[in-house]
Amino acid sequence: MSEDKFGREMHKVTCSECGKETEVPFKPDGERPIYCRDCYMKHKKPSGNY
Numbered sequence: 001m002s003e004d005k006f007g008r009e010m011h012k013v014t015c016s017e018c019g020k021e022t023e024v025p026f027k028p029d030g031e032r033p034i035y036c037r038d039c040y041m042k043h044k045k046p047s048g049n050y
């Protein structure tokens, strides 16, 4: 287990789109697809501010 620079617990996952190994700051629920940063940017809703 590792932490990011904000001290959040990181979980190692495989991106559902490109298959690249990445880490996310939340616990994967096993139902929703997990994306790496690149794919997340492609999938995130245009209306979001984050």
Ligand SMILES: [Zn+2]
Binding pocket: 015, 016, 017, 018, 019, 020, 035, 036, 037, 038, 039, 040
């Ligand atoms: Zn990806």
